[in-house]
Amino acid sequence: MSQFSPHSLKHQFDSDGLTFIPSFRSQLEVGDIKNNLDRVIQNVVPTMPAEHVFYEDKQDRSSLKQLQNLHLHDDYFGQLMTDSPFRKLAETLLDSKVVCKNMQYFNKPPKSGLPTPPHQDGYYFKISPCEAITMWLALEPVDHENGCVRYIPKSHLKSMRPHGSTGTLGFSQGITDFPNADDTANEIAYPAQPGDLLAHHALTIHRAMANHSPNRTRKAIGLIYYREDAREDSKARATYKSKLLAEMNAKQRI
8 A cells, every 4th residue: 555554544544535645556557557458449448338447428439438337248347346455455444354346447538528527426325324435546647737635635525515417427417516615615626646546534524627628638546445344225216317317318428
């Protein structure tokens, strides 16, 4: 876990609702992940369900924006999700055994990569207690120009904010009263280098700006783990997913 002790990481996570770990994975490991992503995009994506593959423009395959459930579609990513330092870190930060829920690929293509609206992941998860963690591993340099992640520290200590439709593929719901005065005063941006890891609580508010770079992508993988005792409201989750799929099909985004 880089130069940080598990105790210090747990303390920061509990206090701020997030932790930043530089060089969580080596450049060699990042290169291996990227090579396997290229393989999956070439060979596996054509076989994946449409609802797991999102494009900025469905007619432009180079505009691939997001892949869902990589761990279910490929053995390499399955092992990375279930038997790796990522899972061990999730268990440390949540102080519990965890359930592996989702591994995602994210990209913001140059010029066309849209903003990620402010949101709390727990709104999508529909779990009680709302105890889960999302990890975000940078695969490329990420800064203000190409859309680094921005957090509101300690927002996980408050309640779920109201969310409404955003029309953004992959992030269909966003906080409707953002930003308030506290958001504006406390938001912190986190530029990152390949191999750096951000991990946040399911109630921590975060967002990202658009990719304004003329030629740089913004690629990353995300991993979601639920605390072992978290229970999903299957009816609410099914209703949300059905509504989302209908919206995305209507807009020809999947």
